[in-house]
Amino acid sequence: MTIRRAAAGVALSLGLALTGATAYAADPIKIGFFAPLTGNVANFGERFRESVQLYEDQVNAAGGIDGRKLEVVFEDDRNSPKEAASIAQKFANTPGLVAVIGSFSTTASLAAAPILTEAKIPQISPSSSHPDWPKFSPYTFRQNVRQDQLAPLHAEIVLDKLKGKRIAIPYFQDDWGLVTANTTKAAIEKRGGEVVLVEPIAPNSRDFRPLVSKIKSLNPDVIFLPVHYQEASAFVQQLRQAGVTTPIGAPDPLSNPKFLELAGKDAEGVLLYTMFFADNPKVKSYVDAYKAKYNRLPDQYSALAYDSVAVAVNGVKAMLKSGKPLTGENVRDAIATAPAYEGLTGVTKYDENREVEKKSTFIVIKSGAYVLY
Incomplete structure (x- = not known):
């Protein structure tokens, strides 16, 4: 080839x-x-x-x-x-x-x-x-790469990298968010993990206090966050302001530097992946x-x-x-x-279904920057 x-x-x-x-x-x-x-x-x-x-x-x-x-x-x-x-x-x-x-x-x-x-x-x-x-x-x-093929990677983040057993999944309320949440839940449960919450976040949401309270009461080991940068940054800030220090994993949309800008210090420690690393x-x-x-x-x-x-x-x-x-x-x-x-x-290289296979790299947010995990 x-x-x-x-x-x-x-x-x-x-x-x-x-x-x-x-x-x-x-x-x-x-x-x-x-x-x-x-x-x-x-x-x-x-x-x-x-x-x-x-x-x-x-x-x-x-x-x-x-x-x-x-x-x-x-x-x-x-x-x-x-x-x-x-x-x-x-x-x-x-x-x-x-x-x-x-x-x-x-x-x-x-x-x-x-x-x-x-x-x-x-x-x-x-x-x-x-x-x-x-x-x-x-x-x-x-x-x-399509979402169902990425789901095992999401399970690896929350179960292996972040050592969680009970997982909460707030997700962005659109086709992408729903599919990501459902396929990730299935992958976690297939490996013996427990998903304690799957709840949508509406586009342009700003007040996450009810959701934060619910997550605080459930006390999950890890939060997996398939949410775009605008809503994710506000959610993470309100989560940390409420004293919730639960580790957060996320899919690749939060590799957008706008998330770092909006979330500030509250993005510290978020673990995710990317198919491209500028360094x-x-x-x-x-x-x-x-x-x-x-x-x-x-x-x-x-x-x-x-x-x-x-x-x-x-x-x-x-x-x-x-x-x-x-x-x-x-x-x-x-x-x-x-x-x-x-x-x-x-x-x-497209297969007969016009799909591609690509590898991802784990990254983590440290001191306001994306670095290799």
Whole structure:
């Protein structure tokens, strides 16, 4: 199996080799992008946008794709299914658009999928982790690992790493949160642990005192927190203010640095995992380029978006090389059957169900930073 070099290093080195304006031949190659750029999970969408913009700039600085400019059409879905569907219709009506990156949540991604599928445009979500996401259509792909495959990792965090037996699971009230809570509960119970609480946290919640009181009365050994950064930070602060020192484990959404900023000292000791760690020497060229452009370090979601657009562009390149018509349908086939691509978050090689296998690294919050566990 041929493993391609990470696009981050290649694109960056090529970009540095060229200066001045580039003259492009023929029409631009268009790729759509949609994610929540505003709203309660906007920081994830902004990370997506920054990386896709970085990739676009690097490709075009290096001469484009076979002499043609890469043009990404950016849209804000506000994490709204209705808005996502509207954007998908816009993409479907855009001449020459051959692939789409988006969205952040499975709910928004699924709202767009029927329209993009009908238009025969492949859709790569950097982060939709619901088990049913790729099952919807041959045109739906993802870059991350689905939730039911991550559940044993969650059980390992709370039972082995944090030495818990009785676990509480407050979860974010959406498709992702519900699936994560249920699959994690099953994995914990399969290994002999006890789940003493499974309770939803509504989006934009601010007052967690009733939930904190309930958890305090149950006295669990560990809290597992599949909740996004905004609500999670407020919950953790109120938990610690109430004198509850129970250890906390979490899935990868809390690897977003916005959680550190909002939760402050109360995030200390939270144990989680990530598919991307900025201190890894293998991703240095990407990290340096991202930091130079945006004056902050990338996170896992930045890297997932970069890998998503790189995989889509690899499909485009394969089509141009083959001489086949550059259509969404042909790009879909190229993405599905492409050789393994070694990216920032691991190897992308789609199986027959358009799923990927990637390894995660345990990290812990210490002194206001993510460090290797």
